[in-house]
Every structure is written in structure tokens, then in C-alpha cells.
Amino acid sequence: MTMEVRRMRRRVLLLSAAMALLLTIALPAGAITNGQPDGNNHPYVGLAVFDYDHDGDPATPPVPGWRCSASLLSPTVVLTAGHCTDGAEVARVWFAEIVQGNPEYPFGGSTSF
Structure with missing residues (x-):
């Protein structure tokens, strides 16, 4: 085995060890739970x-499915993540600090801020 091959193996081994170390110390995502x-x-x-559309019947209205955050870019344009719109037919957006108690908000409850 030549000296160059040994150096290359050593570099690959060191790089692999460094990557393994980084993966073991990576922190989990910081999701917000019970925020204020x-x-x-x-x-x-x-x-x-x-x-x-929960049943494929055009005679029945669509039902609420999921929530995502959104940013207001102009009075008529809202930006959200692309995956949030997959399968959606209608979107409603609230900019009030607290939507709890709003009769149009479908996910009411004591923790729905």
C-alpha cells in the first residue's frame, strides 16, 4: 500500500469520525410548545x-384540516410554506393575537391563542 493511499484512508477515517461526532451532539429542533x-x-x-375536501362530494363544503403560520406581504398577499397549501381548497387567515372565542376559528379551545 502506498503512502498516498494511507493518507487518503486516514483523511476519510478522520472525516467520518468528525461527522459521527457532530451527529451525536446535534440538538433537536426547537419547536414551540405551549407558547404565549x-x-x-x-x-x-x-x-x-x-x-x-374530505369526502370528494362537491355538494358538501370543505372542512378545516390544518394550520400554518403566514406572513402578510401586502394588503392582499400572504406568504406561507409550500407544504401548507398541499391539498387545500380554501385558506382563512387571522392576524388577531388571540383567536380563542372567535366563532369562525375552527380549532377553539383553552390553548388556542
Whole structure:
């Protein structure tokens, strides 16, 4: 085995060890659980509810399916993640700090801020 091959193997081994070490110390994603309203600190961030066709019958209206955050870009344009719109027929967006108690908000409850 030549010296060059040994050096290459050593580099690959060191790189593999470094990657393994990085993977073991990686922190989990910081999802927000039981968050609190922050007042008016983010006035252009809203909550979008996406409705979908649950039964394939055009005579029945779509039902609420999922929620995503959304950013207001202009009075008529809202930006959200692309995966949020997959399968959605209708979207409704709220910019109120608390939607709890709003009769149009479909996911009411004591923790629905």
C-alpha cells in the first residue's frame, strides 16, 4: 500500500469520525410548545387555516384540516410554506393575537391563542 493511499484512508477515517461526532451532539429542533402571545411584536405574522375536501362530494363544503403560520406581504398577499397549501381548497387567515372565542376559528379551545 502506498503512502498516498494511507493518507487518503486516514483523511476519510478522520472525516467520518468528525461527522459521527457532530451527529451525536446535534440538538433537536426547537419547536414551540405551549407558547404565549407576544403582544404586537409581530403584527404581520398570522395564523392560516386550510380547508380541504374530505369526502370528494362537491355538494358538501370543505372542512378545516390544518394550520400554518403566514406572513402578510401586502394588503392582499400572504406568504406561507409550500407544504401548507398541499391539498387545500380554501385558506382563512387571522392576524388577531388571540383567536380563542372567535366563532369562525375552527380549532377553539383553552390553548388556542
